[in-house]
Each structure stands twice: as structure tokens, then as C-alpha cells.
Amino acid sequence: EAQVTQNPRYLITVTGKKLTVTCSQNMNHEYMSWYRQDPGLGLRQIYYSMNVEVTDKGDVPEGYKVSRKEKRNFPLILESPSPNQTSLYFCASSFGGLLYHEQYFGPGTRLTVT
């Protein structure tokens, strides 16, 4: 089954404790992206990647890191999480650019930083 998977689905952590949210897709998609969704703010793009070793900033990259060492994986790293990073996070992938290709979203990861 074609899908985007994220792990963990739920995470509660403390300020400053490094964490990684994994994202994996099995569709051989070139494009992957991370978003955060907050009430009243909608979805905001954090980082995206057009291919292996190619990443770029979205609208809210501060406090986050990403890497794209393999085509299928695009982990989101929070080196020193803070409470303002409490949010619902979505990973997405697409065969190519968003102009012509639909994004497939993962199920979301709800992160709470205390």
C-alpha cells in the first residue's frame, strides 16, 4: 500500500531534550516536506526537499533541522525543543513538483513539549 508513515504518532517530551520524528514514503517520491499545524494559524511549511541531499527552508524553519540521505526518508530533528514547538506535525511527499503532482500526507505526529 502506497503511504507516508510517521513515527511516533504522539510524543510528550521536555524542553531541551533532542528528538527526531521520522518520515518514510514507499512511493519513490522525489519531493518531501514537513509542516506544522496550529489552531488559528493553519499549516506552515518548515522544510522541504526536492531530492536526496537537497533541502530548503519553508516559512518556519527556526528550531528545526532535516536531512535527506535516502530518497524514502526525511526525518525532522528538534535539537533543543521548546514549548512553542508543541504542535501537530505532518510529513508529505510528492512524485515531483507541486505544480503537477499531488502531495500525499502522513497521519500526523502530535508533539507536546513541556
Added chain:
Amino acid sequence: AQTVTQSQPEMSVQEAETVTLSCTYDTSESDYYLFWYKQPPSRQMILVIRQEAYKQQNATENRFSVNFQKAAKSFSLKISDSQLGDAAMYFCAYRSAIGDFGNEKLTFGTGTRLTIIP
């Protein structure tokens, strides 16, 4: 920087009726792309419709159509013959056309929650 505004946090419509969701945006660019995404309770995001700014003709996809007013920077979504399965959060999104390949930054609005009344 571009901004996307959805001024209706919530909307409701009777089943089988028509509803229009509003979206306005601000940009200094002349060429860009606009999208409507649907997020049902399952939280998966689904692309509903896409509009290229250089096209004057409004995009349509079955019961979904847009009213694109470039001068007014308005991009509303019309859902005809509303069905219970249309209940979801709807997001409007903007993508610049600068750098067709590689510039994949999407800017979303805050969303409109649509309720369908049986």
C-alpha cells in the same frame, strides 16, 4: 512575502445545497499557483483543485469549482450538491511560479471548517 487569508473559520451548508468558501491572498508576483486542500477528520490532506494564475479560465473538478479573480486577489471555492463526505477543514494555498522546478514552498491559509447539515 506572500500571505493567504481565509476569513471564514467555520461554514455550514445543507446537504445537496451549494456553498462557497472564501480565500484572498497578497502577493507582488504576477505568476503563481493556487490550491484548495481538504482535510477530513482523518487528518489526511487531499488536493481538491488547482489554478494557474496565467489561466483566465476557472478550474473545475466535478462538483468543485473556483472563482479566480486575479485583480482582486481572490480565489473562492464553490462546492455544488454538498455531500456528507465533504465535511472537512479546507485550506487555500499559494505557490510562487518563480523557479518552476525547485521552488516548492507552499503558503497556507488558516482554514475553514465546513459542516454539512443532513
